[in-house]
Amino acid sequence: MSKPFTEPLEMESSLHLLAWAAGRLAESGVYKPRLNAELLLSHCTGRSRVDIYAYPERPIPREAREGFAAAVERRAAGEPLQYITGSKGFRHLDLQVDRRVLIPRPETELLAQRALEAAAAMEGRPVVVDVGTGSGCVAISVAVECRSAAVFATDISADALEVARANAARQGVEERIAFRRGDLLEALEGELRGLLDVVVSNPPYIREDEFPGLPPEVRDHEPYIALVAGPTGMEVQLRLMRQALSWLSPRGVLLIEGGADQVEKLAALALGMGYGKVCAHEDLNRLPRVLEARRG
Ligand SMILES: C[S@@+](CC[C@H](N)C(=O)[O-])C[C@H]1O[C@@H](n2cnc3c(N)ncnc32)[C@H](O)[C@@H]1O
Structure with a gap:
């Protein structure tokens, strides 16, 4: 049984608060409850996890305790940790996230790495x-x-573009990215047709x-439009592959993330569409997760 909700408000020691929260989260079936409790307490107090353990007797102000109790209840109800703390690490970046955007996944760091490698290998000013x-x-x-x-960065969701713009501003690169709203590459101005060196998605x-069988944390909180493609799951990927053929430059490369059961199929279909060179990149579990397709 959970302790009464008011109890954490009376606890001044960080260790007592952590013990209460870890118990509350474990009871709700949250994976790694202690770690979640530490991250939430760190977020609500502005103190590092090390500091919390090093100075357990340092009192936590009542306002922070109230915020922490509310955050623990949100997490216990299944809301993703990153939406509660409002941040997610990605490569070297600390990005702000909320319900308007998918929480970036570790496997997408591989996609970003491939895009960076492709761009770095190109002379001049590659268009990405x-x-x-x-x-x-x-x-x-x-x-x-x-x-x-x-x-350039495109999205069909105006909400997502707002989040992306704010993140770019926080990283000091707002002026270096052109944000466009619309359907896949159709969001771009027509003059760019035939000039794109790296299309990454x-x-x-x-x-x-x-969708109904997804973990509730994902299904009930992340945007449907960011998750579901259609009856086969490959609708958006295939549409982008077809579109990209006329947008890529002669040296251009298309990089698309997909499920482990999709990428080999996409590679075979890419050859049929007219791409010249095609390969699949594996993730750390040796599963094919990124399609690379070149025009020539
Ligand atoms: C899986 S999320 C990926 C978000 C981000 N790139 C990442 O890796 O964390 C897919 C994104 O594509 C956007 N999207 C869905 N359909 C689209 C379309 N037809 N054209 C442009 N963007 C679309 C969604 O709004 C969502 O932001």
């Missing part, structure tokens, strides 16, 4: 487009880590019938 930018994680990584690139790729 992040399609379905969400929080902006890929576009901002490219803008920060590849100073020679001209970066982590599009929605879940099947409609998979």
Whole structure:
């Protein structure tokens, strides 16, 4: 049984608060309850986790305790930790996230890495487009880590673009990324047709019938439009592959993230569409997760 909700408000020691929260979260089935409790307390007090353990007797002000109790209840109700703390690390970046955007996943760091490698291998000023930018994680990584690139970021969601713009501003690269709203590459001005050197995307790729069985943390909190592609799960990926053929430059490369069961299929379909060179990149679990397709 959980302790009464008011109890944490009477606890001044961080260790007592942590013990209460870890118990509350464990009881609700949250994975790694102690770690979640530490991260929430750190967020609500502005103190590091080390500091919390090093100075357990340092009193936690009542306002912070109230905020912490409320945050623990949100987490216990299944809200993702990153929406409560409002941040998520991605490569070297600390990005702000909320319900308007997908929480960037570790596997997408591989996609960003491939985009950076492709851009770095190109002479001059490579034009890089992040399609379905969400929080902006890929576009901002490219803008920060590849100073020679001209970066575009598109999304169909105006809400997502707002978050991406704010994240770019926080990283000091707002002026280096052109944000465009619209459907995949159609969001871009027509003059860019045939000039794109790197088209990189982590599009929605879940099947409609998979949606009800997703973990509630994902299903009930992250944007549907960021998750679900259609009946086969590959609708958005295939549309982007077809579109990109006429937008890529002769040296251009298309990089698309997909599920481990999708990427080999996409590679075979890319050859049929007219891409010249195609390969699949594996993640750390040796699963194919990124399609790379070149025009020539
Ligand atoms: C899986 S999320 C990826 C977000 C971010 N790039 C990341 O990796 O964390 C897919 C994104 O694509 C956007 N999206 C969905 N359909 C789109 C479309 N037809 N055109 C442009 N963006 C789309 C969603 O709004 C969402 O932000």
